[in-house]
Amino acid sequence: MGRFEPEKMVGRVLMLFSITAVVVLLLIMLFIFNAGLPLFTKVGVLDFLFGTRWVPSKDVYGAFQFIVAAFMVTFGALLIAVPLGLSCAIFLSEIAPRWAKNIVRPAIELLAGIPSIIYGVFALVIIVNAAHITFNLATGETILAASIILSIMVLPIIISISQDAIEAVPRLYREGSYAMGATDWQTIHRVLLPAASQGIVAGVILGMGRAIGETMAVVLVIGNVEKFPTGFLVPGETLTSAILLEMGEAVVNSLHYRALFCLGIVPFVFVLVLSVLSSRLISRNHERFE
């Protein structure tokens, strides 16, 4: 019978809806690989990954300095954000009175909602000048300045995910610890943090993914000099900022265009792996306490 059966139709249509996210993900992968990978018929993979000269006019594409700069800003950001974020998460889940929670939580949500370009403009004026004066540099536009602003941007992710992980630790653990005469600090340090470690690591991993993919805040403060970064107090250029700055002048399907897509593949793959890893850690953390 050719009767119209909305009940069954709806199920099928919604099925299509729910695979959209996966389809878009696959399309993104397909498009950027398709645009980028032909580069390697002309340029060796190792020359691309470990070469340190990037001269589009001579078709020389070595991205090592961009990769190193991206990892430096990311680790610099985590170095600041992890201790600060973790102690804030402990504060919120263990010792904060209700009124303090009611102030700090919305503040963190707001921090997560501020557009990255605003962080960039703020950092360009405040952090860059502070670095310039404090370290007596020729320019304050440095890897350090990028690390500092990124650390603020990844704080909300690290705090909210590690707070969830710490709060998921059953009360029994806490009471057992206190019953044995442990102090607050010993309970946090010896019982809660180890028990929540997987969730905390997941938060750090997600923060790392956010930091390595961030573009707007970094491009404004890092100076964008295509030199190998020799420390935190020199300018540099990251993968994402190179794409942003050069894509406008690259001719479609030229080697330069393809090389820029390959610069995009690096953080894409990296973030994909980190994201899957952190999903698994988070679900394992929850399963453990069920």
Add this chain to the structure above:
Amino acid sequence: MTLLWLSAGSILLILCSIVLYVVYRGSHDLGVEFVLGQPENIWLAGGMLPALIGTLYTVLIALLFATPLGIGAAVHLTQYTKEGRTTKLMRIGSDALNAIPSIVFGLFGLTLFLYYLRMKPSVFAAGLTLGFMILPTIIRTAEVAIKAVPWSEIEGSYALGATKLQTITGVILPTALPGIITGVILGLGRAAGETAPIIWLASFWPPITPLSPADPFNSLTTTLYFLTSEAQNEQYITRAFAVASLLLFMVLVLNYVARALNNRLSANIRR
């Protein structure tokens, strides 16, 4: 312990200093004329109206695309499938999409719309690119809101003889609505503040008031980026801070509305 208090205090300090500084530097230019006037001299004088319209227009298209899709996906994931391999895969896919760097979305939009579909840079292309980007946010929050609908209400609906579709449209979606709207507002805020995904799709100058979705457009964020990166004197920076304050104000308001709704939702469920 003092250290823990200090860490929380420092978060507040960071937030306040950013917000206050941006507003302080921007306040010089802010006013009705700034929001509703036409720009002059590469945005350095006059108002920001075309960029404001461009931003709102792209965000509207992003929401029109992502909201039904996201809610539909959430209904499917919670009502039509059992927890298992498929839902797990979809959740991993959606989380991964959420984590993809925004500049990669920019590359995606560039290739999809300008290269494969041979479109001109337009409100439509930028809106869809942003729509793809906020889809995971909407799916995830709608899923949480739907899961929070009490079992008793769903079973009550089935017990009265309602079909699955009637239960979804008559009971589940209305109950979950505040939570769903919260997610949509969060997505709205994110879409309005993004720069990298639309950087190659928005135009800087001259000012354009887009009418049809196929028109080119200006946006607040890309204008802010150009003003800052091309800054030749203090005037550019002052101007940039005024645009930043306008954006910040929009984000603050959206955030407040989202939280107010969320609080009402949790109050409803406790009842």
